[in-house]
Amino acid sequence: MPTYNLPANHRYLGPVLWSPDVKPPTWWHSLPTDRPIIYATLGSSGGKNLLQVVLNALADLPVTVIAATAGRNHLKNVPANAFVADYLPGEAAAARSAVVLCNGGSPTTQQALAAGVPVIGLPSNMDQHLNMEALERAGAGVLLRTERLNTEGVAAAVKQVLSGAEFRQAARRLAEAFGPDFAGFPQHIESALRLVC
Template identity: 30%
Template sequence: MCFFEKHLRGGIIKKTILFAPETFNLAETTRSIEVAKKSAEHFTCVFVGYSEKYAYLIKEANFTFIHLKPHLSERDIDQIMKVDQMKGIRHPFTYKMLKARISSEKKIIETYRPAAVVIGTTLSMFISARACHTPLIYIKPFAYTRTYFLKGHLELPSSLNKNYFPKELLKRIYTKTALRITYKPRAFVKIAKEENVSLPKSTIDALDADHNLITTIPELSGVNDLPRNYTYIGPVFAKLENQIPSFLTNLPKNRPVIYFAMGSSGSKEMIIRVLKALEQLPYTIICPMKDKLGMLEANVAWNSNIHLCDLLPAHKLAGLIDLSIIHGGEGTVQTACLSGKPFIGIGLQQEQLANIRDCVLYGNALELKKGHIATNSLDRLINYALQSSKMRERAIAMRELLKDIDGPENAAKFLVQKFY
């Protein structure tokens, strides 16, 4: 069967949308899946990626996944995560690797001739899609955009947030510096030139696609006027189709239930550190990080209040939990917000801190710095969140604010309007 016959439906050849999230990242992968589900009526949705870590979720959703070369190793993924969290400066995108990625991507684009390429933080596609003159769509949070730095609820990094200088002066200096940074890895600059692709001068603008679909909402960002190539679409987060495990319906009724997850970016050491602090407290802890911990799980003797399990359909847990403790990735934050319960955020990088900060300002969240994780600090924050009527009210108000916004549907409508 030829390529075009595969895409023939009812006598009409469907255009293709190519989804290219970084498939080692759970949030990016599931975000793309949710948008593809809503777009499949109008487009043939094809996925590509360099890691098979979460590719099984794509296949379970009945979409084609093509595993591109060069494959990402666990060491590569670890390096990318460390750079993302500002724990390191060495990344795996050498000239050789980047050249190979762009070659793979160009071949896929030339084969499928998609109407558009939809990405997460898939840096190589910023060159490949443009080299192939294919529209690039980036589904992303508001943080880490020029508009966010100029108009959003910018919080200074803790290293700068001191009392030595007026805070507003520091924010102005920090903003100006952030927007003037021009750093781009040498390999990207060199290959972009080889591909006749012009990269924006500033780093922050180099992370803009042709169209940017913003998963934040203006009520939280505080910004209504976006640039012309930006569109608010609202929450887009994982809606796993697996069933709620039976053990969750038989939990003790005499103590609060806390959902604790750190997504793709939480290290094994951090997860264990938080669990060891929580196991001494009078709460039932649900932690879907069993796969992440791997062999380390067998080396730790947990108390009976800790329930380690595989990935859960977190969006279905609202009636079973009293509080969430999360890392601050926007999809995880939005899932917690839609539960109508307060949450505690432990941000691991600036985008996550920004997402948490928006909810702290709204009143439905508390922040715990990653350097302050301890039994007493967690106990104090959990107690406050569970007992505060104001936080409960704001959590319910947040759920009401978000519940009727269908981010994936809005993204699909955008794709249909632009490319159908």
């Protein structure tokens, strides 16, 4: 979350936005445009079967799912409304989505917030959980406990976030609060290096 009222000699570095240098899959430019896009990526941590639960939960909803498996493709069934790749350009995927569904970690949530997109987080470790608690308190996301995860809970959370304008408004407020810090990291590092070199 943004840090305010820093002493004059402190700098908030902001998030480190990163996406893998991958070409978009062949389906990238031909996605349906008549329904909201859900970007689902659970990274390389957490249960390997969680993505299947997510896809099953979204199979009957009027959404398009773009999913990244992080090279852990253990999917038994890919619904007709889902498009899957090992890796996706995360910033671009978040920017074209109505909701980002991820493990709640800082890299993907920061991509979502940079685009003003709310997050549904399925954390599997403490830093992801704490990050999602902060997003939930800010109104920009929903935390789902993976130990109790089921298709009904995932579907309900997606419906809640899609139908609640307050989630997108909160995500946009956070994007505005981060403001130039989203682009400022390289400049801050360069300034710091000039001081020590």
